[in-house]
Amino acid sequence: MALRILEYVRPKTLEEAFELLQNEGAEILGGTTYARLSSRTIKLAIDLQDVGISDIYEEDGYIVVGAMARLANMQFHDLIMNYANGYLYDAISYVWSVQLRNIATVGGTVVPKWGFSDFITAVLALSTEVEFYKAGRMKLEDFLENPTPRKDIMTKLLIKKEPRKASFKFMRNSVYDFSIVNAALSAKEEEGKLVDWRVAVGARPGVAALSRKAMEVLNEGYDDEHIERAVNAMKEELKFADDFRWSGEYRKEVAGVLVKKAIGEVIG
Numbered sequence: 001m002a003l004r005i006l007e008y009v010r011p012k013t014l015e016e017a018f019e020l021l022q023n024e025g026a027e028i029l030g031g032t033t034y035a036r037l038s039s040r041t042i043k044l045a046i047d048l049q050d051v052g053i054s055d056i057y058e059e060d061g062y063i064v065v066g067a068m069a070r071l072a073n074m075q076f077h078d079l080i081m082n083y084a085n086g087y088l089y090d091a092i093s094y095v096w097s098v099q100l101r102n103i104a105t106v107g108g109t110v111v112p113k114w115g116f117s118d119f120i121t122a123v124l125a126l127s128t129e130v131e132f133y134k135a136g137r138m139k140l141e142d143f144l145e146n147p148t149p150r151k152d153i154m155t156k157l158l159i160k161k162e163p164r165k166a167s168f169k170f171m172r173n174s175v176y177d178f179s180i181v182n183a184a185l186s187a188k189e190e191e192g193k194l195v196d197w198r199v200a201v202g203a204r205p206g207v208a209a210l211s212r213k214a215m216e217v218l219n220e221g222y223d224d225e226h227i228e229r230a231v232n233a234m235k236e237e238l239k240f241a242d243d244f245r246w247s248g249e250y251r252k253e254v255a256g257v258l259v260k261k262a263i264g265e266v267i268g
Contacts, residue, residue, distance in 0.1 A: 004041040014051050014133050014153060021046060021151050028153060030068075030108015048107075053155050056080070062129075065157040067107030071095055071119065074106060083159070084126070084186065087166040091122035091184070094168070096176055107154040113144060113207040116178040120144070121202035122168050124210065125184035127160035141210050163189045167262035170203075171254050173245075179203040181240075181251045183258040187218070187266055194222060194266065199230070201255050204240045204248075213237045214259070227263050231256045 011017040020026055025043025054068040056077045063079045074080055075092040095101055095118055109119050110130060128140040135149035137158070166186035170179040183201045187194035197218035202208030213233035217226055235256050240248035 005045045006041065007044045008047065009044065010047045010050050012050050014053070014155065017046055017048060017051055018133055018151075018153055020044065021153065028107075028111075030105040030111070048153070053107075058161070061161050062158040063161055065106050065159070067105065067110075067154045067156060069106050070102055071104045071106065071109070072098065072101040075101060083161065084164045084166045087164075087168065087186070088122060088126075088159075091168040092119065094118055094170065106157050110140075110143075110157065111148065111154050113148070115206045116203050117208065118168070118170060118179055118182050118202070121182045121184045121200050121208040123157065123159065124200040124202075124208045125166060125168070125186045125198045126164065127162065127198070129158040129160075130154055131156040131158065144207055144209065165189060165194065165266045165268070167265040169258040169262045171258065180246050181255045181258065182208075183255055183262055184208075185259065185262040185266055187222075195219065197222075199234060199259060201234065201238055201259065204238060204251055204255070205243045206239070206241065209238055211237050211259075218263070222263065222267055227260060230263065231260050234259055 009020060011020060023044055026046060027042050029045050029047045048068050053066040055066045056069055056074060056079060057064050058079055063083060065074055071092055075089055081089045109117055124140055129137055130140055130143050131137045132149050133153040133155055135152050164186045168184045170182035172179050181203045186198050188196040197215045199211045199214040200208050201211060211234040214230040217230040217233050220226060235252050240252040242248050
């Protein structure tokens with residue numbers, strides 16, 4: 001099993017990279033953390049290291065993360081460590097090993113819509129957007145639910161800075177295994193109340209998705225009755241499937257437990 005690259009280029013600008021991407025068989029390289037495990041051939045591999053999309057900064061009320069930023073760079077950045085009481089710092093720390101986080105890029109994780117991704121679930125639970133070079137800016141959930149813009153380049157991940165409480169939960173067979181299922185929740189603190197709830201569940205084993213019905217219930221209230229209704233709404237709304245490790249039914253029940261625990265953590 002080996003990844004074969006017939007031609008490798010490192011463009012200096014996004015426009016140059018975009019033009020190269022229009023060639024047949026051209027692909028963008030992220031950190032190649034997972035791509036290198038495949039046994040396929042890339043005719044033209046485009047490395048974006050030199051186009052200037054790896055910075056992390058604050059702009060217009062958003063934490064902006066360049067698509068070529070490594071997960072480790074994001075994890076230890078002051079803007080991330082200080083946001084939502086370190087929620088993202090903690091969530092990213094669960095992504096496999098230090099070595100992998102030093103290789104994997106934000107864009108290389110988000111664009112393929114990996115179903116096993118803990119990172120996608122964690123950021124989906126926040127008010128997050130993605131930006132593409134030509135297609136422009138869109139909500140992360142819209143990107144995940146619709147076809148990926150063809151022959152385009154993700155440039156940024158944007159996380160809205162707002163007073164949120166959040167929690168990330170997962171179940172695995174071991175620390176360095178993929179999650180069997182994961183869940184992330186957040187709610188905005190407003191005048192002593194928790195509003196604008198977001199409930200995301202991933203590794204179902206499909207890519208993370210929002211449970212809008214559960215969010216509606218929690219926006220009505222978050223007492224014990226509403227929590228039970230929200231968990232049941234999530235289990236009814238989202239699809240859980242079998243794979244070689246676990247059944248969809250088992251995943252659904254575990255997801256319910258994780259969501260309930262995460263709600264309790266957010267409520268405090």
